[in-house]
Amino acid sequence: MNSLVTARGVSKHFGSVRAVDDVSFEIERGRILGLIGPNGAGKTTLLKALLGLTDCEGDLSVLGLDPFRQRKKLMQNICFIADVAVLPRWIKVSQVLDYVEAIHPNFSRKRAEELLKQTKIKKGSKVKELSKGMVTQLHLSIIMAIDAKLLVLDEPTLGLDILFRKEFYANLLNDYFDEERTILITTHQVEEIENLLTDIMFINDGKLLLDSSMEALSEKYVELLASGEGAQKARGLGPIAENQMFGKSVMLFEGVSREHLEGLGEIRIPSVADLFVAKIKEARK
Amino acid sequence: MIGHYLALIRRELWEHRSIWLTPIVIAGVVTLGTLTALMFAGEFAHELDLAIFGAQNIAGDMERRAVLTGFFVGSSWLFLLGLGVLTIFYTLDSLYAERKDKSILFWRSLPVTDAETVISKLLTAVVLIPAVAIVAIIGTHIVNLIVTSIWVSMKGGDAGLLIWGSVPLLDNWLATALTVFSMAIWMSPFLGWFLFVSAYTRRSPLLMAFLPLVLIPMIEGIFFRSANFAEAVWGRGAKIPLFSGIDIEAFFDEGQTRVSEEMVSLLAHLDLGKFVTSIDTWIGIIVCGLLTTAAIYVRRFRDES
Numbered sequence: 001m002n003s004l005v006t007a008r009g010v011s012k013h014f015g016s017v018r019a020v021d022d023v024s025f026e027i028e029r030g031r032i033l034g035l036i037g038p039n040g041a042g043k044t045t046l047l048k049a050l051l052g053l054t055d056c057e058g059d060l061s062v063l064g065l066d067p068f069r070q071r072k073k074l075m076q077n078i079c080f081i082a083d084v085a086v087l088p089r090w091i092k093v094s095q096v097l098d099y100v101e102a103i104h105p106n107f108s109r110k111r112a113e114e115l116l117k118q119t120k121i122k123k124g125s126k127v128k129e130l131s132k133g134m135v136t137q138l139h140l141s142i143i144m145a146i147d148a149k150l151l152v153l154d155e156p157t158l159g160l161d162i163l164f165r166k167e168f169y170a171n172l173l174n175d176y177f178d179e180e181r182t183i184l185i186t187t188h189q190v191e192e193i194e195n196l197l198t199d200i201m202f203i204n205d206g207k208l209l210l211d212s213s214m215e216a217l218s219e220k221y222v223e224l225l226a227s228g229e230g231a232q233k234a235r236g237l238g239p240i241a242e243n244q245m246f247g248k249s250v251m252l253f254e255g256v257s258r259e260h261l262e263g264l265g266e267i268r269i270p271s272v273a274d275l276f277v278a279k280i281k282e283a284r285k
Numbered sequence: 286m287i288g289h290y291l292a293l294i295r296r297e298l299w300e301h302r303s304i305w306l307t308p309i310v311i312a313g314v315v316t317l318g319t320l321t322a323l324m325f326a327g328e329f330a331h332e333l334d335l336a337i338f339g340a341q342n343i344a345g346d347m348e349r350r351a352v353l354t355g356f357f358v359g360s361s362w363l364f365l366l367g368l369g370v371l372t373i374f375y376t377l378d379s380l381y382a383e384r385k386d387k388s389i390l391f392w393r394s395l396p397v398t399d400a401e402t403v404i405s406k407l408l409t410a411v412v413l414i415p416a417v418a419i420v421a422i423i424g425t426h427i428v429n430l431i432v433t434s435i436w437v438s439m440k441g442g443d444a445g446l447l448i449w450g451s452v453p454l455l456d457n458w459l460a461t462a463l464t465v466f467s468m469a470i471w472m473s474p475f476l477g478w479f480l481f482v483s484a485y486t487r488r489s490p491l492l493m494a495f496l497p498l499v500l501i502p503m504i505e506g507i508f509f510r511s512a513n514f515a516e517a518v519w520g521r522g523a524k525i526p527l528f529s530g531i532d533i534e535a536f537f538d539e540g541q542t543r544v545s546e547e548m549v550s551l552l553a554h555l556d557l558g559k560f561v562t563s564i565d566t567w568i569g570i571i572v573c574g575l576l577t578t579a580a581i582y583v584r585r586f587r588d589e590s
Contacts, residue, residue, distance in 0.1 A: 053393060055586070075396035088300070088388035095299050102292030103395050139391075 002028050004150055004182050005050060010058035011206075012045050019045040020056065021206035027199075029149075030179040034193055035186045036276055037203035043186045046203065047154050050184075051080055063149060076105055079143045080152035087135055089128035093121055100142055112145035115175070133164040140168065144176045151176070153185045157192075165192060172196075194272045202279050209279045218269045222258055224251045226265025234264045241278030252278045289397065293405035294413055300382075301375055304414060308421030311367045312428070315360045319429045323436045353452045356429070357551070361422050361461050365468065368418045372410050376479035377490040379406040380584060389584075399585040403480060407577050410476045415469040419462045426458070453552075460551035464527065467560050471525045474569045477576030484580040484587075526563040529556040 005027035012020040020042045027033055037043045049056040052067030052074055060067060065074050087096065093116070101109045116123070119137045127135055136156070143151065157165040173196055177183060187193055200217065202210040212220065226234050231249040235242070237260060239251035252270055253261065261267055270278075298304055380403065383389040392402065434444035469476075479494055486493040502515035560566055 051394075053390075071393075072396050072398045075394065080394045082390040082394065086387050086389075086391040086394075088383070088386060088391065090300055092299075095296075099292060099296055100395065102288060102295075103397055105396070 004029050004063060006061045008059040010049060010056050010060050012049060012054065012056040018206045023208050025201060025208060025211050027182060029182055031198045032183045032196055033199040033201065034197040035184060035201050035203060036190055038280065041203045042206040043203055044154060047152055047186065051078065051152060077149045078152065079146050079148040081139055081143060081156045082154050087127045087139055090126065092124060092126050093138060094123040096142060104146060106147040108145045112141050115141035115144055133160055136160060136168065140171065149181060151181065151183045155187055169193065169196060190273045190276060200272060202276055204280055204283050209283055220255055221270050221275055222253045222256060222261060223268040223270035224253065224261050224265050225268065230264040234261065240282050289401060290405055293401065294409055297406065297409040303371055304417060307367050307371050308364060308417055311364055312421055312425040315363060315425050316428055319432055323433065350451050357426060357457050360425060364418050364422050365465065368414055372414050373479060376410050376476050377483050377494055380480060380483040380580060381486065381490045400581045403577060403581045403584060407476065407480060411469045411473055415465045419465050422461055423458050456552040460555055463555055463557060467527050468525065471566065471569060474572035477573035480580040481576045484583040526565065527556060527560045528554055
């Protein structure tokens with residue numbers, strides 16, 4: 001079995017609001033999946049269901065476990081950073097290490113200390129004395145010292161400056177990721193993680209709009225920059241989105257082969273952000 | 286399993302430093318009080334000879350024992366009062382603060398169940414804080430007895446006989462330990478209630494915990510003309526079925542001739558059998574268990590987003 005996560009008809013209601021609405025997908029081992037969606041789309045609820053923090057309807061299996069009912073066992077093989085501010089402010093760096101070492105069977109204190117040596121974080125400092133970036137570095141050092149099969153990052157770089165964000169993802173790729181590990185990331189800053197993703201999912205109003213590998217994405221979606229007659233002809237092929245830029249039309253096609261579009265204008269691979277906007281607009285029609 | 290609980294309880298000591306700071310402060314106050322009393326007594330040393338602690342000629346054995354026992358009991362109650370108030374604030378804060386500062390998401394990202402977390406907080410309140418209280422009480426007694434012994438010796442009295450030999454120290458300390466732990470178990474339904482409120486409330490846990498305890502007796506009084514709830518809740522502290530009747534009059538009357546060891550021993554006044562077999566003790570434990578279970582469920586099922 002190569003599937004790490006299997007979801008079949010997963011739903012979660014809050015009163016009459018369907019935060020997650022009949023969602024089905026699989027996540028395979030050794031992938032980096034980006035879960036993208038606007039605010040209130042159901043991203044966090046879906047992650048919480050995966051992490052066993054909330055109950056849900058449907059069949060959901062993570063590492064072969066029922067996340068809500070077997071959360072403790074699950075957490076031995078899953079790590080997550082929910083937000084940059086979740087480390088308690090009163091705790092000392094050394095105490096965090098002591099605690100995680102005592103609690104987590106797959107935590108390597110040696111590794112965490114090595115990672116912390118690369119930062120300016122002192123072991124005697126309290127979390128409240130650290131800058132926001134340092135708190136994230138601390139959290140990431142702990143997470144990277146845990147031998148987990150799945151790492152879930154929910155807006156991990158929110159509120160951090162660009163230097164920290166770049167460093168964060170570089171560390172993650174170089175020091176952490178390998179074929180045995182799987183990473184699930186949600187973020188608003190799609191452009192920054194686009195290049196490291198192997199798979200992508202779009203979610204809006206609790207429904208999955210897209211679930212694809214990045215390779216398949218570049219085959220299935222094409223962006224055409226055209227004007228005049230070329231644009232006219234291209235319109236006939238049914239673009240899913242069209243925008244005007246510098247007097248030219250930027251059209252996005254789904255499932256239209258490149259051969260059909262050749263000669264009509266400039267063909268490009270669409271950015272994830274553009275694709276995302278087009279899909280959301282399409283869903284709202 | 287036990288390692289988990291030890292790590293969780295150690296975590297509570299890191300977060301709530303008042304658990305060990307409060308007893309240190311109380312111990313300091315008690316010792317300062319003793320020093321002041323001895324200095325004050327020293328002023329009148331001529332008139333009082335060795336004052337009441339060391340009096341061989343003015344005050345008798347019985348009075349000295351009564352004073353020492355009074356000191357034991359009085360200082361112990363000071364600790365119980367201080368740590369009792371601390372326990373109320375601790376339990377009310379224990380499941381509320383982690384939601385307020387959002388650290389709950391970090392704690393829950395580790396392989397610890399909600400039950401383990403909540404139970405570790407209950408154990409901190411029912412076992413750790415009482416244990417700290419007992420250690421602090423005995424430590425304070427020893428320090429104060431040493432201070433008093435030095436004073437008595439300086440006045441030419443025999444501290445070994447007058448201070449250390451006049452009351453059964455080990456008995457009294459054992460009695461203190463039993464009383465403190467029994468009290469913690471006896472009051473545990475309140476701790477369960479505070480834990481539940483701490484897990485449940487979205488704001489001001491202190492107010493939310495005490496409001497029903499004030500309003501329900503008022504409503505019961507107005508509509509049913511009875512006070513069963515108030516008696517069960519507010520009267521519980523005084524009703525602990527642990528002490529066998531102490532006849533103060535008999536104590537002093539007999540004391541005129543001779544006070545037996547058992548009479549001054551606090552242990553002689555405890556009836557552990559009565560406590561263990563009392564239905565009220567067990568009702569309290571069950572109520573505590575139910576409320577703690579409710580707190581676990583709230584922590585587990587509530588969506589924090």
